[in-house]
């Protein structure tokens with residue numbers, strides 16, 4: 001990658017962070033608030049980290065209007081750690097859970113949960129990725145401990161634009177790793193929302209968990225203490241040493257989101273950015289194509305192919321090379337999908353997307369013969 005500090009980063013995760021946040025982190029790196037040392041070198045039980053931890057929880061509550069009967073927890077283990085933690089903390093109620101598998105990450109979550117209980121797939125695995133079967137066709141188990149889905153499939157580019165219905169006794173659990181804080185969400189519809197911070201709200205190393213209080217207290221006996229939501233809650237997310245630096249940076253990103261108009265501001269920007277890119281795809285006479293059903297196209301992770309009829313690897317490689325010359329990075333599609341993928345997380349600006357669209361238009365002119 002070039003050394004230009006103006007690189008346009010469309011990476012899927014870890015992803016772009018707001019430059020302002022990084023500058024602030026840089027200015028505090030050697031000496032945090034007159035403490036004479038870095039926040040990285042300070043106790044997780046000291047008053048400085050205590051404030052960061054509490055402020056981060058408070059800001060998440062504010063931004064997402066989290067109701068009082070929910071707790072905000074931080075843990076480690078990444079999204080995948082979350083998959084195991086969800087099952088070990090929640091599947092015990094009835095021993096089984098419903099999973100809607102719409103792509104790579106929900107498939108991995110269902111596979112993980114099957115180690116700890118019975119997993120019912122509410123619809124058969126789609127043979128054609130890029131679609132979500134209509135909810136009326138889902139087979140649900142009324143005795144499920146929870147209904148699980150991935151709000152936005154980061155690899156596949158499939159997003160739920162409405163919250164699935166669930167039986168009143170079956171709490172809804174959502175992986176929002178790649179969509180958190182990109183749109184308004186009614187937290188009261190959920191039993192639990194979780195995800196890795198490294199896509200939209202911070203660096204890698206921290207997992208956020210927003211959980212309804214009454215769901216705490218029923219972990220499986222085998223649940224490791226560091227993944228036990230009840231434990232983590234009791235200890236205010238310092239049961240053991242957290243990834244203090246990651247939480248510190250996340251707290252700054254959350255403040256940045258607040259300053260940028262909160263979740264409403266992020267949502268508006270997300271709609272503008274994704275519309276711009278989809279318009280460029282849709283108005284290309286089939287030179288660019290989206291493999292995803294229109295109703296479930298993601299606003300955040302946008303895979304597309306270049307060249308008729310369904311993508312031409314040579315052209316795609318050429319496009320990636322040209323993109324890099326313009327300092328646009330991490331546009332290569334996931335290794336399991338191919339093609340191009342642009343990830344438009346919160347820190348990616350409308351101007352960044354405009355540059356990408358300009359490149360697409362120029363590239364089409366030069367290569368669509």
Ligand SMILES: *Cc1c(COP(=O)(O)O)cnc(C)c1O
Pocket residue numbers: 013077078079080081105150152153154175176177178196199
């Ligand atoms: C990135 C991602 C994951 C995996 O997170 P890790 O921290 O790499 O384990 C899970 N779910 C979704 C939706 C993701 O985007």
